[in-house]
Amino acid sequence: MIKMRIIVGVTGASGVIMSYHLLKALKVVPGCETHLIASRAAKTTWKWETEKPFSELTSLADAVYDEDDLAAVIASGTFVTEGMIVLPCSMKTLAGIVSGYAENLLLRAADVCLKENRRVVLCPREMPFGKIHLHNMEQAAQYGCTIVPPMLTFYNEAQTVEDQIHHVIGKVLMQFGIQYDRMKPWRGND
Secondary structure (H helix, E strand, O other), rough: OOEEEEEEEEEOOOOOHHHHHHHHHHHHHOOEEEEEEEHHHHHHHHHHHOOOOOEEEOOOOEEOOOOOOOHHHHHHOOOOOOEEEEEEEOOHHHHHHHHHOOOOOOHHHHHHHHHHEEEEEEEOOOOOOHHHHHHHHHHHHHHHHEHHHOOOOOOOOOOOHHHHHHHHHHHHHHHOOOOOOOOOOOOOOO
C-alpha cells in the first residue's frame, strides 16, 4: 500500500552520487513510492563522478521520467505527492524554481509542488555561494522551499565521505518525517 510519493530531481551539479544514496534510503521506507527526474546534465555529471552505470540510479526509483516529458503525471497537481527533493540542486535549477520558469519536467514538478503547498527540499551544491545564489536561496525559502545544502558535519565523527553523505540524506529525510538509521544525530552531553 502506497503511503507517500516523493519526487526526486537530480541536476548536473557536482555530488550526483548523493541522489543514489537518497533513492537507496527511500527504497526501504515502507509504502514510499519514488518518482525520479534526472536532467541531461545530471547524466553527464554522473559519468564524470561515478563509475556506476546510470541504470543503478534509475533502478532504485519506482518511476523514471525524461526531463522533456511535460505530459508526465507528476506535471499535474492532481497527482498527489508529499513533495519533492532536488539533490543536488544546481544554481540553474534554483534560479528556474525561484522565477517559475518551468521549461522542463524537473522545474515543472517543483512548480507544481509549490503551487499545491507541498514540501520542496533543495540541496544547493555550489561553493562559494555568490550573491545571486544567496538571493535565490532566500527567495526559494520565502516561497516555501527548505534549503538543505550538503555541508560537512563533524560532531558525528564521520570517517568517510559516505558517512558525510548519510548525514545529509538523514537531514533531508527528516523534512518528510522519515528517520534514517545511517545518520548519527547529535547526542548532546550524553
